[in-house]
Amino acid sequence: MPDTKHSRLRRWGATTVAAVLGATTLAACGSEDAKDSQAESGPASLTYWTWAPGMDKVVDLWNKGPGKEQQITVTVKKQASGDTLVTKILTAHKAHKAPDLVQAEYQTLPTLVSNDALADISGDVDGAKSKFADGVWQQTTLGSDAVYAIPQDIGPMMFYYREDLFKKYGLTVPTTWEQFAETARALKKKAPDKALTTFSANDSGLFAGLAQQAGAKWWTTSGDKWKVGIDDAATRKVADFWGGLVKEGVIDNQPMYQPAWNKALNTGKQIAWVSAVWAPGTLTTAAPDTKGKWAMAPLPQWSDSDDVTGSWGGSSTAVTTDSKHRAAAAKFAAWLNTDPKAVAAMAKEGGIYPASTSAQLSDAFTQPPAFFSNQPDFYTKASQIAKTTAPSAWGPNVNVAYTSFNDAFGAAAKNKSDFGAALTRMQDTTVADLKKQGFGVAQ
Amino acid sequence: MTTAHREPYGAEGAPYALPPRTAARERARSAPYFFLLPATVLFVLFFALPIGYAIWLSLHKVQVKGLGLGSGARTEIWAGLENYTDALTDSELLDGALRVLGYGALVIPVMLGLALLFALMLDTDKVRLAPVTRLATFLPYAIPGVVAALLWGFLYLPDVSPFYFVLDKLGMPQPNLLDGGPLYLALSNIAVWGGTGFNMIVIYTSLRAIPAEVYEAAKLDGASPLQIALRIKIPMVAPSLILTFFFSIIATLQVFSEPTTLKPLTNSVSTTWSPLMKVYRDAFGAGDIHAAAAEAVIIALVTLVLSFGFLRAANSRTKQGEAR
Structure with missing residues (x-):
């Protein structure tokens, strides 16, 4: 290498950088030790x-x-x-x-x-x-x-709806999921450009909570083995219900928490949201123009005699x-x-x-959230609903099940195809991952 | 340096010869190694070691016993090539690779074509406001990829995009850009918008390096500006074209931030849309750092093979051209 001024400078640079790096590493170690x-x-x-x-x-x-x-x-x-x-x-x-x-x-x-x-x-x-x-x-x-x-x-789950628009379209607040579907259909008939809500595949917690309400137990143990029940009858019922509504076209299929969703809530294009107790905070930023126009009710039930909610x-x-x-x-x-x-x-x-x-x-x-000033008993109601929360059953690879939900249900919602098949895929992925890691898995 | 080394001061033993081999001379011999040391240390610390660690991780896996609760239920064991066979037989990784190939087939020709066109236009004699135009074309490159993707993402969303508002007012069809085939166009558009300026600068710089005599000779021979561009400029900037192509291949294979940023906006982008997204999901979503390491090694190898394969092919062609 020719011994030019340039290359000497470069070497000097490298040495200095190395020296400085070394010094800082040492200094960092020193202070860390002292603290410990x-x-x-x-x-x-x-x-x-x-x-x-x-x-x-x-x-x-x-x-x-x-x-x-x-x-x-x-x-x-x-x-x-x-x-x-x-x-x-x-x-x-x-x-x-x-x-x-x-x-x-x-x-x-x-x-x-x-x-x-x-x-x-x-x-x-x-x-x-x-x-x-x-x-x-x-x-x-x-x-x-x-x-x-x-x-x-x-995060006990609840049903949020636009009180004013429900009145305008002559809708009643659904207390069962059957009524929920009827409400969605009735709204589509009266206002085809609006939708009751959306099925979003980008937050698995929502679907997990809905399944929990229906009585699903996704992870249980027997002896030293895990049993995965993601495709159990209760979850299948929930998946088929929402898949049916999406296929029918009476609810939207676009994901939540994005500009289009914010706008849909803010302009009344979507007039209800199945959510949890923290919803007022989200609505405050997503739909600021609708302050005081929402109301909260218990989640619709699978049968009239039930009184149970999930958590999200x-x-x-x-x-x-x-x-x-x-x-x-x-x-x-x-x-x-x-x-x-x-x-x-x-x-x-x-x-x-x-x-x-x-x-x-x-x-x-004692005071309702500012966004729900029209509903003074918001928190009294919330605490009553919280008491009805169904037990949950989490396992060691919820993260895998959740990402699998995002992909499988995202594709199913997009294609308006069979949600049951997506659920099977979610179950299979979760079981395969447990087995791969070496967990005991019961069939 | 040491071979064919000549003593500068004549034969040994002469009165003015160098002093005999002493400690000082030995030190002088070791000087190059001393100077090499910082670079070597940095290379080992920040390059060789992390790569070695990734390979080590990719050859191991975590083994859980029973329910996996409590201490000592997890052990890290040797996995051999298991992570590699899993990754290579995983259809998601392959599908991701195919999606990225489709995306690259759109991005690279369009981006480099535009870059070359802009560079040639800027290089003509009659161009006005050259510095401003150059800056304007280059500016998008200065915008971070994530910001660019967010910006375009908002423009693609029918409910918030001003474009769709105008289309609606004009009664024109409103395509859904975040679904199916158009999604590739939407993603490519972000890359082309952001990358053209950079590639244009590279090509333009090498255009400016062509000596003016070449053009004079061509003009004397009666070549039109178009002929000069096609017959002289493009062949002479071929090395820069190869370089930009090489960079673009690497960038395409590593596409991550654009689809990741668009993901929340649509159901059409899965968590494994591109190979690198799958690596990210496995490492940080599923917590399986071993599988992610194996996938990362595979992607790095494929990138190496493809890009250097291309370089070799391009070089041998250039050499053939020279021999002719």
Whole structure:
């Protein structure tokens, strides 16, 4: 190589870059070590991964109050919500660097437990159980004696509709799914350019909740084997029902949470939405012009005598196995989700609907959400509906079933083809994945 | 450097010869290695190691026992080529590859054709406002791919797009661009819009490097501007065309952000629409990092084979041309 000024400069550049990189890596290691050793000896300092808005303000209450007395300081690290956080937790756990506390959706708990990422905190949270409905608590134990998380918020499902437009088109609020179908048909007849709602394939939680209401149990255990019931009779009934409506053309088939959907809700092109208790927040941003025009009712039932709903969303606070202060972390998790002040602050700052039964009737929930000012008893009704939530049954590969739902039902909704076939595909994919990973699978 | 090395100061033993081999000279011999060290370290740390780790991951899998709950239920075991055979027999990956081929067959010819056309037009003598035009063509390349896809995605949605509003007012048909065949057009359009400017600059730069005497000679021979473009300019910028084609093949095989961004807008884009989307889904959706690693290695190999295969073919053709 000719020894020009240029090439010398380049080499110098490379050396400098290498030196700087080395120095920063060393510096990073140094500070990391210092923090760890400090945490082990003195008072507990915990990190908490959460996506709930305003959580830092709630944690401030702890740090200035009970946390100060017990010398347990919690630091919030804001995260993106949902599935990506599970991957992030599992990756961090692989390096034994997971945070002390994490927010986790109920359906992700088996996956996290199966990766040995969550600690059993049953010994540290005495008395927490009584604060929650049985169906909610059961999700955090996975049917064992262990407790893997404390419930934080829940998403009981409800039926939302445009009160004014229902009146305009002479529609009554459906109480059964049969009536729901009739309502959809009646609306199509009166206003062909409108649709009652849409079947969206981009949020598997909605379909899972509807199946749960119908009595489906997607994952159950017998002995040391998992049984997958995604294509059970109850789910099949739900799939066929929605598939029939899409094929008939009386409801739309376009996905939710996109500009066209927002516009359809905002302009009254779609006049109802099967959703959960958190819907007011979504409607506030998606359909701002329709404030005060919506009303909430219980979900339609499969038979007149039923009174049951599913859940869509909801999350819990869990302690990881990497935490060096499990008892302290469990104490904070219990306080966060059962202390009246903490729960009220979470409701105010983050707009969450608490899992704790008593908190659902606390002062924070005497007023309806601003978007539903026309329905003063919104939260009284919501808490009644929450009590009727059917038990859920999650398994260790919900993520696989969910992505399979997105693809199979997305294609079926697009082609207006057989939803039953899509359900079979979802079942097969889920079972095949369990087997591939080596789980015991019962037929 | 060491072969055919000549002592600069004549024969050894002469009064002015170099000092005998000492520690200093030994150090001088090791100097190149010393200078190579930073680059080698960086290469190993940030290139060889990650690739090696990906290959290592792709040869392992997670084995679960029973219900898989509780500690110690999961172990990482040697999988051999299982992940590779799974990936290669997976119809979704193959379908994704075919979709991407179809997409590439639309994007590459149109994008490079337009880039060449714009470059030739800018290179003519009569062009006005050349700097402005050049910048305007190049500008879309400066817009991040995700932003471009979002922007176009909104324009494709009938309910919010101003285009559809105009079509509606004019009573013209309103095609659904987010479904079936038109979806490929919609996706290609984003890539062409974003990539033409970059390729045009590459071709234009090499056009400017052609010496003016060549054109003078051609003009004296009575060649028209069109003939100059076809017979002189295009053959002389062939190396840049090959280069841009090479880049475009790689970019096409790795298409990810456009379909991922359009996915929430339509039921027609699945989570495995392109091969890279499948890698992403398996790694971050299904949490199977081992399968994802195997797929990534396969995609990298196919990309290597296709792009270098093309380069080789192009080179041998150029050499043949020179020999003629």
